[in-house]
Amino acid sequence: MIQYFLPEITILAGILVVLILEIVLGRRGFIATLVSLLFLLVAGFFALRDLNLISPDYYKGLGAFINEHQNLIYIIKSIRLGVVERFLDLVMIIGTIYFVLLSFDYFRNRASGDYQFLTLSALLGGMLLIKSNNWPTLLLSLEILSFSLYALVAFRRDLFSYEAAGKYFFLGALSTAFLTMGIAFLYLAYGTIDFGATFQRIYTLAQGGFPKEVIILSSIAMAFLIVGFGFKLSAVPFHFWTPDVFEGAPTPTAGFISTVSKTAAIGLVFAIFQGLLVNYPALWKGLILWLSVLTMIVGNIAALRENSVKKILAFSTIANAGYVLAVVYTGGLEAVKAAIIFMLIYTITTFGAFAVLQITSEGNTHIENLKGLFWRKPDLALALAALMVSLAGIPPFAGFFAKFFLAFSMVQMNHPLLAAWLFFNGVISAFYYLRVVYYAFQRDDSTKELPSGRIPYAVAVVSAVLVLLMGLFPDAYTSFVDKVFAAFFGL
Amino acid sequence: MSGILSLLIWVPVIGALLLLILPRDRKFVLGYTLVVLGMEFLLSLLALGSFDLSKAGEFQLMEKYAWIPSFGINYILGVDGLSLLLVVLTTLIALIAFAASIKLIQDNEKLFAFFFLILTGAIVGVFSSLNLFLFFVFYEMTLIPAYFLIGIFGDENRYRSVFKFFIYTMLSGIFMGVAIIYLYLQTGTFDYMAVRASTALMELPVQIWLFLAFALAFAVKSPLFPFHSWLPDTYVSAPISVTVMLSALMAKMGTYGFIRFAIPLFPQGAAQMADVIAVLAIIGIIYGGFMAAVQTDLKRLLAYSSFAHMGFIILGIFAFNVYGLQGASIQMINHALTTGVLFMLLGFLYVRYRTTSLADIGGLAKVIPFMMVIFAIFMLASIGLPGLNGFIGEFLALLGAYNANPWWAYIGVIGVIVAAYYMLPAYQKLAFLNSSDKLRTKDMTLYEFLTVLIPLILVFAIGVYPRMVLQYTEPTSASVVEIVKLRENIQPEVIEEELQEIQEMEAQEEETIEQGEEQ
DSSP states (O other): OGGGGGHHHHHHHHHHHHHHHHHOOOOHHHHHHHHHHHHHHHHHHHHHHHHOOHHHHHHHHHHHHHTTTTOOOGGGBBBOOOOOHHHHHHHHHHHHHHHHHHOOOOOOOOGSHHHHHHHHHHHHHHHHHHTTTTTHHHHHHHHHHHHHHHHHHHGEEEEEEHHHHHHHHHHHHHHHHHHHHHHHHHHHHHHBHHHHHHHHHHHHHHHHHOOHHHHHHHHHHHHHHHHHHHHHHHHHTSOTHHEEEEEESOOOOOHHIIIHHHHHHHHHHHHHHHHHTSSSSSHHHHHHHHHHHHHHHHHHHHTOOOBBBBHHHHHHHHHHHHHHHHHHHHHHHHHHEEEEEEEHHHHHHHHHHHHHHHHOTTTTOBGGGGGTTHHHHHHHHHHHHHHHHHHHTTTSHOOOHHHHHHHHHHHHHHHHHHHHHHHHHHHHHHHHHHHHHHHHSSSOOOOOOOOOOOHHHHOOOHHHHHHHHHOOHHHHHHHHHHHHHHHHHHO | TTTTHHHHHHHHHHHHHHHHOOOOOHHHHHHHHHHHHHHHHHHHHHHHHSSGGGTTTOEEEEEEEEEEGGGGEEEEEEOHHHHHHHHHHHHHHEEEEEEGGGOOSSOOOOHHHHHHHHHHHHHHHHHOBBBHHHHHHHHHHHHHHHHHHHHHSTTHHHHHHHHHHHHHHHHHHHHHHHHHHHHHHHHHHHHHHHHHHHTTSSOHHHHHHHHHHHHHHHHTTTTTTOOOHHHHHHHSSOOOOHHHHHIIIHHHHHHIIIIIHHHHSSSSHHHHHHHHHHHHHHHHHHHHHHHHHOOBBBBHHHHHHHHHHHHHHHHTTTHHHHHHHHHHHHHHHHHHHHHHHHHHHHHHHHHHHHBTTTTOOOOOHHHHHHHHHHHHHHHHHHHTOOOSHHHHHHHHHOOOOOOOOHHHHHHHHHHHHHHHHHHHHHHHHHHHHOOGGGOOOOOOOOHHHHHHHHHHHHHHHHHHHHHHHHHHHHHHHHHHEEEHHHTTTOHHHHHHHHHHHHHHHHHHHHHHHHHHHOO
């Protein structure tokens, strides 16, 4: 049994160990960071090993195990496990490694046991969230993730940080309330808390026609769910919190919300809406489409007029959520693969950009602050250029392939116009991404010294190199994803 | 000699990356870049030498590796006569454009050289890739270095210009990207030859849509009439050597795209749209000419003139006969040589006077007579004086247009007159009027003369003996014409027969495979 959940168990062990170390050794940021990194690396290793081991029988063994021990370990029935979840785990673990590295530079000694505890809990919450198989588990893991994040946003302990945390908490709680409400209505409509059973019932009803009261109830539920998930995903029109929270939150935490927490939300939405929507009235499917179409364009257009780099990255997060939401609508196996690859590349690129931001814009995230970066730190400016160009989706950088694979899956499912819309949004986004680069390459006569953060410096350069290599040799990861999927689905 | 095309693409790129870790010293950086570009040019001559002219219609120097096997994307390079010439042209122009403008690169030579080298490699990639996806990647890749070269080193309006350039080019590429994915899903491959073999059977409306998707990208790049408004601003704002690259090479990416991709892949679609595009090209010729006539700044004048002359190339292509296509092909080379060198000469003037406005300089024939002679030769070549190279191309293109539709030629030929109408007065003013003692300066140096020497020889050589270019491009032109002719009058029954044949062939192949397995 344990063998299937080694990554989760490692993270759980990590949570306990960092807390105990805090008690034994006191506030030691360096040691806590090291320990936390160690556990993350081990968890990442286990996740990779899991994916390598996969054969069609691997998780079937898990299913058989659950069926045999139904009464013994009830809790297991609430967890679903497959390659998609494992891949997203891996992405989230990579994101958290970035986060821990940047946090150490940001907080130094204060990034000790309690901080690592919150970090690892947030990660665990995310990992469980995408695997939840019934509504209570979903809510529970969502709260683990969210509450850790509220605390992390407030962790700088100044007014801005508190303000951001307050906003985030208020809207997060509100969205959870909507979700809970939606879940209650779904339960009323279908009489079960289990995802599988719900999907099954929808499927049977779809064959014979939905009764009127089920349509009404599930429509209300759907409306509530979309609002709830919309907040978590920062999909338009539920996105207003994102730039504010980013602006106030510590830079690494903003990066975490923009990558790891989004990956979790995307995984969840994929799991739920793929199941819910397949046999649902077209109205709700169309709603997801419009949500994604709007999210892309509004995020991108709002970013155009923004002068704070952090807020630009916030709107970029919104737009990118829109891109992935679009393939939730189109569906298909290729879409799932594309979304995984997209989130991986997006995580690496975005965190790289946040690393540059952390060095250049401490206390002042105005874009003017980047002026003259090239003349002081040319390699950092080139790294920033590579990351931004990649985010804009221009070859030969990885971001191009991320978008290309999404577009590919859309055209494959017969939505060429949606793919064109995606590329079109890429063009608009190029405006503000390149604007950031433009400032970095401008001449500036002031002799302002940059803080010499070695870690974010290394993180940024390594990310830029990675983004370039992943763009030049995309086969390195696509063939792996293909191989695992083929093995898992027995294609 | 396989592998030489890869070298041609990657030598400048690797040279650029190496440059990042080499010292910043100005002389060293400039010398190093010239050496890399010189090697690149020699390599392209080597490719030219190892090309088998008797099979100029076939793709040679082929290279094929799997790049992203999970999506069936291969790294396929290969050149036929046309693309080989364009590759050689690219390396030549890159070398001389950089050499001619080193005085204009005031500071941060390293960054300039870095992006310039990458741009060169990417353009070679565009002209030599035979995989639609790879082509698209290189095509988009040229944008980034161009963006930075203009955005960092351009004049005071660079910010506006570069965004206009960027937005036009990127937006126009969107539909090509989607069309390429669509083609892959229809045909199961990105490989040019395989796609080309299977698109002919597509239905007409689909062909038209796909053709338009490709044509939009190339129309902006070339540029074709209503899509040209990025051009004057960008050409003027860019530093001179980049203007040379833009007008001489990147504009050719558009016309090359028509000949290589848009037309052979979707011949019926192209035939349907030919009239529209030809008319737009003619409008561009006339409109560009008259716009050039009212300019007072030489750089802007040349920008419009470059735009007008591109119209002849597009007109020649869409005449769909051998004359027209041959005219277009040779004109692609001619236009690059003449317009490119004219911009370089402007650069020399700019180094001396810090302006290119006709209001500030004039009567230079007394001051710098030798440079004015060179200027006159290239200007006359650009106008199309018989005996120089420009004449052959425009004559052939117009001849082709006449055969397709006499009215195209009647109106198009006005463009030739207009070219003389704006070029000669401008030259008159530049060389003979308003001379002033303040303008006294050094005449063309030997170094400057050497940078324009090869184009100078070619201008006369091609003018006297055009066959040296035409023999390379002839098979390509003929095959494009053949494809269009073959498909234009095709009957539905014939398509069905072909489909059946293909299905039978596939069935036979499967049988043989099965038999092989049984054995």
